[in-house]
Amino acid sequence: MISHITKMRMTINQQSGLVLRLVGIILMLCLVTISAAQTFTAEQMQRFEQLTPEQQARVMDVIGQEKIGRVEEPALEEPRLVMPLPSVSDDRPETDQNSTNVTNAVDDETENPWPPLKPFGYDLFAGVPTTFAPATDIPIDVDYVLGPGDTVKIQLFGKSNAEYSLVVSREGRLHFPKLGPISVAGMTFREMQTVLKTQIEKQMIGEQAVITLGALRSIRVFILGDVNQPGSYTVSALSTMTNALFVSGGVNAIGSLRHIQLKRRGKVVTRLDLYDLLLHGDTGNDVRLQPGDVIFVPPLRRTVGVAGEVRRPAIYELKHERNIQQLLELSGGLLPTAYPQASQIDRINARGERTLVDVDLSDKSVLATKVQAGDTLHVFSILEKMEDIVLLSGHVNRPGGYQWHPGMRLSDLVHSIKDDLLPRPDLGYALIRRELMPDQRIDILSVRLGQALQHPQSKDNIQLQSRDEVIVFGASEDRREAVDELVELLEQQASFRQPARTVRIGGVVRHPGNYPLETPMKVSDLVRAGGGLAEAAYALGAELTRYAVIDGSYREIAHVDVDLARILKGENDADFVLQPHDVLSIKRLPEWATAGTVEIRGEVRFPGTYPIARGEQLSKLLERAGGFTDMAFPQGAVFLREELRKRERQRIDEMSRRLESDLAAVSLKLAQEKDGNTGSLDVVRELGEQLRSIEPIGRLVINLPKLVKDTRDGRRSDYDVTLADGDRLYIPPITQEVTVTGEVFYPTSHLYAKGLDRDRYINMSGGATSKADTRRTYVIRADGSVEAGKSWYQGMSGSNIKPGDTIVVPLDVESVRPITMWTNVSQIIYQLAITAASANAIGIF
CATH class of the missing domain: 3.10.560.10 (Outer membrane lipoprotein wza domain like)
Structure with missing residues (x-):
């Protein structure tokens, strides 16, 4: 019985050994399969440790010691971008x-x-991560406590070279090849380095090691209270309280920045005051978190x-x-x-x-x-106001404030005309704005800047006071803006007993306008303030308007003659003192005006643009232009005047308005009648469009041959024309044509033939059409005058046609009978004919 049991045990042991050998072979094959990746998982390392030393050695021989030790660190997630929160x-x-x-x-x-x-301080959380990943770039403290999930990187060198990336298992151990499992959980980083180095030196003779940390574990913490996004968060094991607060979006509007609590296992282990961080850069209480920690933000106090x-x-x-x-x-x-x-x-x-x-x-x-x-x-x-300074402004190189000192004078502020002032300053008039104490009322003084600089001992080199402003003007620049500001201040100070201390100069001066009234101020001072007399000023006399309130009941105006000639000579008895609101008017020199010009072109010996004197006549201009050439046709002279052109424009616009009014009334009447004939309205509308397209010419009819004949030997003539600025005269060359226009079949020009009358020329143009009114045919002469038919003026002969004439056959206005004011149509047709007759001559201008 015993022997049988013994045999059964031997059989079981043999079977167990066989199973273990099979497991070792399978594991060895698995390890060989993954050798290319050179990476072992924690489960594979545990199976490797379960093998016998002989089996481990065989695996080592198959894979190779170096490949067994080299384990790559898993790729770390890139840090996420910190995006700013909405404001x-x-x-x-x-x-x-x-x-x-x-x-x-x-x-x-x-x-x-x-x-x-x-x-204060809430801007710290203006940017927070939208998602959170474990931080990989935070420096590792030597007191960092290791735990499951941390990665330890070991590099061996010396007898052999190897690299290991080992992960702390859930049991808190590192599975080191050749050394076996080593418990490191709960150790600080410094303690772990010491333990590993000691064992390597003892068991791996001739090897030295460099030990550091790789990817760190993640921990779960709770962020609660008055934060923007309370909840449970997974953070890096290196995270501190402030790192975690950023994850939650930061402290909200009613959360406290100074009493943030860190609770661990139900107890408060520390309190964080963010003011220490913001004001002093102190992170002493910003402790590192552990798994299960709770960050609580209480309400604001x-x-x-x-x-x-x-x-x-x-x-x-x-x-x-x-x-x-x-x-x-x-x-x-x-x-x-x-x-x-x-x-x-x-x-x-x-x-x-x-x-x-x-x-x-x-x-x-x-x-x-x-x-x-x-x-x-x-x-x-x-x-904001500054003391013990003086201001310099206006036509200067360096405007601004300057230090004031007792006894300071104008020449101490402006040292040189060349260096301190811009080109062409007004050296005869500068203003000083001064504040009077104790009520800071404004007083204005004027000085002759040139006298002050050239003669420092003169009264114009005035002693300055603190807060004075010196204003320098340019001789040709507009000073109105700067002066008006001072005048406005003086007017604001005016009262019943203290009228506004302002005066005015107008007329022919360089800078007319209102000016401050100084104490005292004379007529010559006001002329100086206005920049002096202009070129066209009448220097012999002026007029002063003065206002006076009589017994508080009414205001009286008086006009005083000023002997300006004596004042300009420096006679003090003529230069009287001004009063508030005085107005000085400088008159213009009689007959002072810019010379007008007249343009003359065509067949004269010296065409061109000529200045004219006031009242100069056309005969004088022709004489200055050298007279006519041999090819001149004075009967067709065209004289244009701008004033007449404007009048014609007004007449054309008036006729156009009247025509539109008549058309509207007739159209309404015909619309109410049965079988209303609107054909004539189309004719009138066409005439209206032609009328609106007319450009007025402003022609003045003159009889130039008669004018030249009468004014020979300097005699006067009623045909002479007094010239005006802008007049234009064109003398055409000799012409030989006669033009026929209007209601004829072929409007054209014909060569002049002596003895032909009006009707012959009309027949040469195909004769009159059915719409023509031959009874009212008229002739526009070359000089622009008009001669009507016999029905208007009896005794007119149709045989006196001359070169340059235009024969006009008008439209029969009876064909537009619906227009009650048919004379409008006649005027339109006449205006069109006149314009056409003068168009060629106008084109030369």
């Missing part, structure tokens, strides 16, 4: 129930001079605002701060532009009312004043 400034309240509402004014009707304040001239105006959450001194330290201190003597605290008193408390921050005892939740400290700035 929360519009949604975030500026204060809570305990904070300062700096946007409210003390009085609802008073505009708040302070810009709105924002809570007491807040106080600081506005005005501080380095960081904002709303601050209070922690240990109790007084104004500590509050100013939070805000970065006062700016150099602060005026601490005039500071205020906006406070809500015990009755729930808003009030102001004046504080002098320059007093050290005041800095110990306690602040309350909801206070706002306003620090005012110094005044």
Whole structure:
């Protein structure tokens, strides 16, 4: 029985050995299969450890020791881009129930001079990751505690070279080839390095090792309280409290930045004050997280605002701060532009009312004043106006402010005409704007800048006072803008007993306008202010208009003659003192005008543009132009005047309006009648379109041959023309044609033949059409005059046709009988004919 049991055990042992050998072979084949990838999983390493030493050696021989040790680290996920969150400034309240509402004014009707304040520190979370991946670029601290999932990278060198990437198993062990499993969970990074190096030196003689960490494990933490996205998050094991807060989107508008709690196993292990990080760069309390940690952000507590001239105006959450001194330290201190003597605290008193408390921050005892939740400290700035300076402006090279010192004179401010002033300054007139104390009323003084610089001892080198402004003008530049600003200030100061100290100069001066009235100011000073007399000024006399209030009941106007010639000579008895609102008028020199011009072209010996004197006549101009050439045709002269052209334009527009009115009335009448004939309306509409296309010419009919004949030997003639500026005269060459136009079958021009009458020329053009009114045929002479038919003027002969004439056969206006005002059509046809007759001559201009 015993022997039988013994045999059974031997059989079982043999079978077990066979199974183990088969498992080893299968495992060896698996390891060989994955040798190309040179990567072992944790399960494969556990199977490898279960083999006998002989089997492990055989596997080592098959795969190779170097390949067994080289295990690649899995690829790490790239860090995700940190994207900015949408702006929360519009949604975030500026204060809570305990904070300062700096946007409210003390009085609802008073505009708040302070810009709105924002809570301090919340901009830290302006950009947060949209998704979170374990950080791979955070430096590893030597006190980092290892745990399951961490990767340890080992590089061996010396006797043999190998690289290992080992992952801490769930049991907290590293499975090191040749050394076996080593427990590292719970060790710090420094302790793990020491343990591994010690075992390698003992068991692997001649080998040295470099040990570092690869990919780190992830841990799950909870972020709760007043954060933008509370919840459970998986973060890197190297993450700190601030890293985790970024994952959750940061602290929201009502969350506290100064009392953030880290809870571990139900207990608060530390508190984080982000002000330490923001104001001092202190990360001492920003501890590393462990699995299962809870970050809790409580609600915002007491807040106080600081506005005005501080380095960081904002709303601050209070922690240990109790007084104004500590509050100013939070805000970065006062700016150099602060005026601490005039500071205020906006406070809500015990009755729930808003009030102001004046504080002098320059007093050290005041800095110990306690602040309350909801206070706002306003620090005012110094005044913008500058003291102990003088201003230089206008026609200068370097305008701006300059230091003032007692006894400073004008020549100390402007040293040189060449270096300090722009080209062509007005050296005879410069203004000084001065503020009079104590009410800061404006007073204006004038000086001769040239005298002040050339003669420093003269009265024009005036002594300057603090805050004076010296205004220099250019000789040809417009000074109206600068002077009008000063005049407006003086007018604003006017009252019942103190009239506005302004005067005016007009007429022929270089710079007319209103000017400040100095004390005292004479006529010569006002002429100097206006830049002096212009070229066309009448220097013998002027007129002064003066206003005076009589007994407070009415205002009287008086006109005073000014002997300007004596004033310009420097006679003081003629140069009287001006009063407020005086107006000086400088007259224009009689018959002073820019010479007009007349253009003459065509058949004259010297054509061109000629200046003319006032009242000069055409006969004189022809004489200056050398007279006619041998080819001149004076009977066809065309004289154009701009004034006449404008009148013709008005007449054409008036006829066009009348025609449109008549057409509208007749169209309405025909529409109401049965079988209304509208054919004639089409004819009139066509005439109206032609009328609107007419360009007026402004021709003046002149009889040039008669004018030349009568004015020989300097005699006067009624045919002579007084020239005006812009007149134009064209003398055409000799012409031989006669033109026939209007209602004929073939309107054209014919060679002039002596003895032919009007009817013969009409027949030569095919004769009159059925629409023609032959009774009213008229002739436009070459000089532009018109001779009508016998039906209008009896005694006209049709045989006196001359070269250059135009025969017009008009339309029979009876064909447009629906037009009640048929004379409109006659005028239109006449105007069209006149324009056509003169078109060729007009073209030469």
